[in-house]
Amino acid sequence: MSVREIVTIGDPVLREPAREIEGDELASAAVQELIDDMIETKRAADGAGIAAPQVGESLRIALAEVEGVNRRYPYKPPIPLTVIVNPVIEPIGAETVAINEGCLSVPGLRGEVPRHLRVRVRYRDREGAERELVASGMTAGTFQHEVDHLDGVLFCDRADPRSFSTWEQFERRHRDGFVRRMEALTERLTAEDGG
Numbered sequence: 001m002s003v004r005e006i007v008t009i010g011d012p013v014l015r016e017p018a019r020e021i022e023g024d025e026l027a028s029a030a031v032q033e034l035i036d037d038m039i040e041t042k043r044a045a046d047g048a049g050i051a052a053p054q055v056g057e058s059l060r061i062a063l064a065e066v067e068g069v070n071r072r073y074p075y076k077p078p079i080p081l082t083v084i085v086n087p088v089i090e091p092i093g094a095e096t097v098a099i100n101e102g103c104l105s106v107p108g109l110r111g112e113v114p115r116h117l118r119v120r121v122r123y124r125d126r127e128g129a130e131r132e133l134v135a136s137g138m139t140a141g142t143f144q145h146e147v148d149h150l151d152g153v154l155f156c157d158r159a160d161p162r163s164f165s166t167w168e169q170f171e172r173r174h175r176d177g178f179v180r181r182m183e184a185l186t187e188r189l190t191a192e193d194g195g
Contacts, residue, residue: 001036003044004055009106009154011056018051018058018150020086026128031059035083035126038063046071047104048079048142051149054105060086062146064139072102075179076138077186084123084131089147092118092134097185099141100178101155102167110170111159115141117189136189138182 007013025031034057042050042065049064065081066073095117102110118136121143125131135143145155156164165174 001033001040004037004041006041006045006050006054006104007056009156011105013053013056013058014105014149014154015152016053016058017152018053018060020060021124026085026124026126031061032126034059035061035063039065039081039083042104045104046073048073048076049146050104051146053149053152060150062087062150064142064146066142075175075182076142079139079142082133083126084121084143084146085126085128087121087123087143087147087150089144090120090122091116092120097137097141098163099138099182100163100170100174101141101145101159102170103145103155105149106154106156108166109156110165110167110174111156111161112163113141113145113155113158115144119143121147136193137185 034052038050038055041055048066048070049062051062052059063083064079066076066079070076096114097117098112099115100110101113117140119140120132120134122132
């Protein structure tokens with residue numbers, strides 16, 4: 001396993017729709033090594049997720065993971081390591097929420113992105129098994145962000161340009177309000193889900 005270079009905005013690979021993994025390709029040593037490297041790269045960069053195009057590979061593979069206290073996103077709820085291959089996202093309901101996002105491939109910039117509040121993600125795991133998960137709130141936003149990468153879309157394409165800020169300005173002026181909004185949203189979702 002190794003940490004790969006993260007490509008940044010302006011690299012054409014970030015704007016290409018990634019190709020699906022076909023047949024036995026997922027089991028190949030090269031693809032399994034790519035997945036291992038993506039995990040190491042995401043962890044080294046303190047990301048909440050990463051997609052294969054972000055390490056220069058135009059394949060429909062992404063992953064999400066938030067463990068313990070994430071330095072970049074300390075307010076995000078935990079996400080167990082989830083590798084998604086050839087994912088398809090389906091909104092559940094029409095409600096959206098504005099999530100302040102950043103991206104490893106767009107260093108230094110953040111912005112408010114309207115995301116579906118609840119989504120269903122259908123995918124294959126790294127062993128090839130068909131899986132499905134339902135996510136809500138910021139976790140739903142994380143999966144939508146990563147699948148956007150597989151379609152050649154960056155968060156700044158979807159964000160209101162008036163909401164753009166540097167990470168420094170977000171921390172100084174916007175973080176507390178955003179965290180309060182997300183905490184209230186999480187409480188609401190927990191109550192609605194009977195938990």
